[in-house]
Amino acid sequence: xxLFLLLVGLQSAVPQGEAVTVAARQHLKRGYELAEKGDxxxxxxxLRQAIRVAPNYAAAVAFLGAILFRQGxxxxxxxxxxxxxxxxxxxxxTRYNLALSQTRLxxxxxxxxxxxxxxKAKPGHPQARLLLGTVLERRGxxxxxxxxxxxxxxxxxxxxxxxxxLARCYYRADKDEKAHQTLELLLGHPAxxxxxxxxxxxxxxxxxxxxxxxxxxxIRSSYPDQVTLEYELALAQYNAGRFADSRxxxxxxxxxxxRDTRLVRLLAWTYQRENRTEEAARTMMQAVELDPSAxxxxxxxxxxxxxxxxxxxxxxxxxxxxxxxxNSAAAYRVKGLAEGYLQSLRQALxxxxxAVELDPxxxxxxxxxxxAEANLWMIPEATATLQKGIARFPRNARFHxxxxxxxxxxxxxxxxxxxxxxxxxxEKALALDSSLPDTHHELGKLLLRQGNAVEALPHLEAAxxxxxxxxxxxxxxxxxxxxxxxxxxxxxxxxxxxxLQARENQKQR
Numbered sequence: 001x002x003l004f005l006l007l008v009g010l011q012s013a014v015p016q017g018e019a020v021t022v023a024a025r026q027h028l029k030r031g032y033e034l035a036e037k038g039d040x041x042x043x044x045x046x047l048r049q050a051i052r053v054a055p056n057y058a059a060a061v062a063f064l065g066a067i068l069f070r071q072g073x074x075x076x077x078x079x080x081x082x083x084x085x086x087x088x089x090x091x092x093x094t095r096y097n098l099a100l101s102q103t104r105l106x107x108x109x110x111x112x113x114x115x116x117x118x119x120k121a122k123p124g125h126p127q128a129r130l131l132l133g134t135v136l137e138r139r140g141x142x143x144x145x146x147x148x149x150x151x152x153x154x155x156x157x158x159x160x161x162x163x164x165x166l167a168r169c170y171y172r173a174d175k176d177e178k179a180h181q182t183l184e185l186l187l188g189h190p191a192x193x194x195x196x197x198x199x200x201x202x203x204x205x206x207x208x209x210x211x212x213x214x215x216x217x218x219i220r221s222s223y224p225d226q227v228t229l230e231y232e233l234a235l236a237q238y239n240a241g242r243f244a245d246s247r248x249x250x251x252x253x254x255x256x257x258x259r260d261t262r263l264v265r266l267l268a269w270t271y272q273r274e275n276r277t278e279e280a281a282r283t284m285m286q287a288v289e290l291d292p293s294a295x296x297x298x299x300x301x302x303x304x305x306x307x308x309x310x311x312x313x314x315x316x317x318x319x320x321x322x323x324x325x326x327n328s329a330a331a332y333r334v335k336g337l338a339e340g341y342l343q344s345l346r347q348a349l350x351x352x353x354x355a356v357e358l359d360p361x362x363x364x365x366x367x368x369x370x371x372a373e374a375n376l377w378m379i380p381e382a383t384a385t386l387q388k389g390i391a392r393f394p395r396n397a398r399f400h401x402x403x404x405x406x407x408x409x410x411x412x413x414x415x416x417x418x419x420x421x422x423x424x425x426x427e428k429a430l431a432l433d434s435s436l437p438d439t440h441h442e443l444g445k446l447l448l449r450q451g452n453a454v455e456a457l458p459h460l461e462a463a464x465x466x467x468x469x470x471x472x473x474x475x476x477x478x479x480x481x482x483x484x485x486x487x488x489x490x491x492x493x494x495x496x497x498x499x500l501q502a503r504e505n506q507k508q509r
Contacts (some may be wrong), residue, residue: 204236302334329359
């Protein structure tokens, strides 16, 4: 889904020579008429002819870019938009179209530059304000993104991607009511059920299951891919911790005849979350057998086995996947994880590095490279990797978390400056994702060491709440209660820790 492709003017930077101008304009006029009818290929041919006649006819060059954009040929479209702007730098419509194309290609920095240029020339340009808002949201600049997206409410209603950007900003600011009101603009949206579906996924990813379910339900009779819709609904239920509901939804869809390995794999994970580990492994094996050529079957099977502590079996599954799919980045990632658990740390680093080589856009693999380097005390290399990750994936909290925790490792020889930097990184990670227990715990410990027990307390309480079965969180929390002379809370936390330890010891017998 896009915002709006602006029409370029038919009068722009006319070349010299009356006869040439007339011929070029005739081709441009015919191209425009054909494009209006939806005949894009003939329109493209007319515009190319116009440019052959008049290479410097900016209007024809810009309009050819727009036609190529509409056909999905974004790379070539960009080249024509850029060429048109060299001929007529003041053409705001073409500059906007270039920015729109750049955002579709993931080139947010040049898109931002072009949109800022437009708004400097015309501060009230509504399309540019809306598109810049979506770019800034992706880059984590939520405050200004909200300001821009809220500034054009009528235009916002027409633009599903802008609606979702604004909703994500609201979710991150804990303004859930505003977020789901915004996403409800997609109910019955003229962009069709696909826009509503995307909005439902946005709500689901933010943990707003009620809004996600309402949006999914609204398109049950109209969405063209019913299996995908049922899968996404079950996934939303799974992510909300409603494993029994998710399992029931999946079994209903599978029993109706749907042969989709995504359904079977997710069903395996519901069994895993319900501690039905043998059923989980058996079901995941069925997913692999259902489609032996599917990369995800092997990699998710490997991940499930890792979670069950069956590291050697996970390694074997990853190795088998690489026999079938030697260029599978995901399989190398699983292989590296298994190697790490089996204490083959340098081999794990090689596997993660190979995963990044095969898929440079795999944020998880790049993060694992940085973690592996840190674990091997390769601090300069890990620093470079994690800084690269933060630059490429600014909204990924775990790069900030991992970098901050690494700076506090004894092997990194932390000093006061490193502690200050680590604190900023951990706080940034929590600003991006407040549900990270390890980050809360690490930041709480740092504040406690620095004598800031009052500031440390809410982080240590959050860590213990998010991960109640981790004894080290309870023990650190008990220590901060003692530091604050909250004796009753100290005794309760210490007793909870001892009870947890006793249960763990009983399991190991």
